[in-house]
Amino acid sequence: MPEMISTRKMIIQKAGVIDLDGLYRTMQRWFYDNQYVFEEPTSRMRPGSDAGPEYEWKWKNWRKVSDYVKYHVSVFFHVWDAKDFEVIKEGKKVILTKCRLKIEIDGNVELDWTKKFTETKFSQFLFKFYNKYILKEERILSLWWDELYYRLYKLQTIAKEYLDMESKGNAYYDIW
Numbered sequence: 821m822p823e824m825i826s827t828r829k830m831i832i833q834k835a836g837v838i839d840l841d842g843l844y845r846t847m848q849r850w851f852y853d854n855q856y857v858f859e860e861p862t863s864r865m866r867p868g869s870d871a872g873p874e875y876e877w878k879w880k881n882w883r884k885v886s887d888y889v890k891y892h893v894s895v896f897f898h899v900w901d902a903k904d905f906e907v908i909k910e911g912k913k914v915i916l917t918k919c920r921l922k923i924e925i926d927g928n929v930e931l932d933w934t935k936k937f938t939e940t941k942f943s944q945f946l947f948k949f950y951n952k953y954i955l956k957e958e959r960i961l962s963l964w965w966d967e968l969y970y971r972l973y974k975l976q977t978i979a980k981e982y983l984d985m986e987s988k989g990n991a992y993y994d995i996w
Contacts, residue, residue, distance in 0.1 A: 827927040827969045830976045834983050840917040846982050850975050856881040856893065871901035890933040891968050896924040923979060927972045929964045
């Protein structure tokens with residue numbers, strides 16, 4: 821049976837005026853640029869309150885690293901009290917949204933995603949042996965978990981920079 825190793829969940833929260841469509845496209849472009857398969861299983865709008873409607877988007881993305889390792893990245897957008905208005909920015913009409921926004925970014929490293937070690941008890945023993953003694957847990961964490969974590973950190977930084985947040989910037993931008 822494949823094993824999943826989770827990264828830490830990253831959360832971005834902002835209230836104010838946002839180019840929501842631009843943020844959506846910028847983050848989506850990151851997945852395409854990094855060769856992830858992009859899926860959006862959930863996209864919904866609710867009436868919300870008098871302040872404005874509520875939106876939710878869930879993204880499920882994955883990328884094959886090798887025949888043994890696969891990365892999974894989940895992104896959840898939640899927008900409350902959204903009100904759109906038009907402004908002229910650099911000579912072009914742009915639709916901005918005044919809202920409250922929460923973005924959750926989460927990742928998993930899946931080991932044995934091809935399920936080569938799941939068929940028999942002996943192959944399951946080999947799976948445990950391979951991970952514990954050949955790959956070693958430190959190598960799994962230092963190679964694949966570390967790489968995925970810093971890639972997600974870059975995605976978070978891209979979103980923060982697009983939202984023009986005070987905590988934008990990334991000390992680890994040149995890693996992976």
